[in-house]
Amino acid sequence: MRPLFRPALVNGPYGDPALFVDCLFERRALLFDLGNILALPPRKILRITEVFVSHAHMDHFMGFDWLLRIGLGRPRTVSLFGPAGFVAQVEHKLAAYTWNLVEGYETDFTIIATELLGGGTARRAAFHCREAFRRGHDETLRLQGGIIHDSPLFRVHAAILDHGTPCLGYLLEEKRHVNIWKDRLDGLGLPVGPWLRELKQAILRDDPDEAPFRAWWREGERLCSQTRPLVEFKQRLAHVVAGDRIGYVTDIAFNDSNIRSLETLMQGAERLFIESRFLDEDAARAKDKRHLTARQAGWIAAHVHAGQVIPFHISPLYRGREDAVRGELASAFRASAGTP
Ligand SMILES: [Zn+2]
Ligand SMILES: [Zn+2]
Structure with missing residues (x-):
C-alpha cells in the first residue's frame, strides 16, 4: 500500500514539536503542533490546511506568527484546533498586531479556530483578514465520537489528556485507501496520469457505479479520453483497503486517566509519534513536569498496540545520547508488546 500520509518531524527528535504530514496527490498538508516552523519552506507552509495543536x-x-506571516495576503483558509481556551489564545495573538490597512485587500486570508471542550462539544470562531481579524462567527458544535475534524478523505479524533493543563492527543485516520493495479492499465490501453487521482476520489466519494467516469491524458498537443461507467474502472483497476492511522501524543503525565483515554483514542494506530522527553533515570523529573519518560512512552505504545513507535520532543539534556533514549523506548515497547 502506498500511504496517503507522509509524516516528518520538522525539527527532528530534539527540536520544537511540529509534525508535518504531507497528503500525497492532494496538494495539501496537515500539521500537528505549531512550534518553531522556520525550517519549513514557505511552499510547504502554504499547503497546510489544518493545524492540530x-x-x-x-x-x-x-x-x-510565521504561519500567519506566510499566509497573509493569500486567498486561503487555515483551520486550527486546540484545547479549552484556545480560541481566545488565537484571538489574542491576532490582536497583538495592527491591521489598519487590510480592509481593502483583494484576498481574505481566514483563520478558523476550534477548541475542544468536555462532553463532546467544541467552540469555534472565525477571524477574517478583511475584518481586521476580529473574532466573529462564534458557534458551539456537537462532536460525534470524539471526531474533531472530518473531511472526505480522512478524519481526526482527539482526546483531552492531562499535562497539568488540558492537552490534546490526536489520531489521524484515513477513511479507506484505494490501491490501483498499475500493471492492469496497459490492458485497457490507458496511461498513468492525474485522472487516477480523480478515479480514487470518485471511489472514495461513493459515486454511483453507473456514473460515467472519464479517464483523460495528453498525447503531445492532443487531449485524449476514454469514458466508461465508474464500476468498470473500479473492478478492473482498484482495490479498496482499510486506511492508514497515525497517532500523535505529547506532553502528558503518566497516569491512569491518560492511559485509559489513549486506549480508546489510539486503536489501530500503525505509527505512533510519542514524546520521549526524559530517560527513566530522570523519572522523578518527568513526573514533576508531567511528561513521559522513553520507557513509559514505549510501554504506552505497546499497550495501545501501535505498529511502530517514533520518539520526539526529547529533552536537550540528552543531546549526544539519542541512542540511549531510542534504546529505552524500543526495549519497553518490545517487552510489553503482546501482554494484555
Ligand atoms: Zn512541550
Ligand atoms: Zn507542555
Whole structure:
C-alpha cells in the first residue's frame, strides 16, 4: 500500500514539536503542533490546511506568527484546533498586531479556530483578514465520537489528556485507501496520469457505479479520453483497503486517566509519534513536569498496540545520547508488546 500520509518531524527528535504530514496527490498538508516552523519552506507552509495543536505552551504554538506571516495576503483558509481556551489564545495573538490597512485587500486570508471542550462539544470562531481579524462567527458544535475534524478523505479524533493543563492527543485516520493495479492499465490501453487521482476520489466519494467516469491524458498537443461507467474502472483497476492511522501524543503525565483515554483514542494506530522527553533515570523529573519518560512512552505504545513507535520532543539534556533514549523506548515497547 502506498500511504496517503507522509509524516516528518520538522525539527527532528530534539527540536520544537511540529509534525508535518504531507497528503500525497492532494496538494495539501496537515500539521500537528505549531512550534518553531522556520525550517519549513514557505511552499510547504502554504499547503497546510489544518493545524492540530496539543496545547499552547510556547514550544508548541510559537510558529503561529510565521504561519500567519506566510499566509497573509493569500486567498486561503487555515483551520486550527486546540484545547479549552484556545480560541481566545488565537484571538489574542491576532490582536497583538495592527491591521489598519487590510480592509481593502483583494484576498481574505481566514483563520478558523476550534477548541475542544468536555462532553463532546467544541467552540469555534472565525477571524477574517478583511475584518481586521476580529473574532466573529462564534458557534458551539456537537462532536460525534470524539471526531474533531472530518473531511472526505480522512478524519481526526482527539482526546483531552492531562499535562497539568488540558492537552490534546490526536489520531489521524484515513477513511479507506484505494490501491490501483498499475500493471492492469496497459490492458485497457490507458496511461498513468492525474485522472487516477480523480478515479480514487470518485471511489472514495461513493459515486454511483453507473456514473460515467472519464479517464483523460495528453498525447503531445492532443487531449485524449476514454469514458466508461465508474464500476468498470473500479473492478478492473482498484482495490479498496482499510486506511492508514497515525497517532500523535505529547506532553502528558503518566497516569491512569491518560492511559485509559489513549486506549480508546489510539486503536489501530500503525505509527505512533510519542514524546520521549526524559530517560527513566530522570523519572522523578518527568513526573514533576508531567511528561513521559522513553520507557513509559514505549510501554504506552505497546499497550495501545501501535505498529511502530517514533520518539520526539526529547529533552536537550540528552543531546549526544539519542541512542540511549531510542534504546529505552524500543526495549519497553518490545517487552510489553503482546501482554494484555
Ligand atoms: Zn512541550
Ligand atoms: Zn507542555
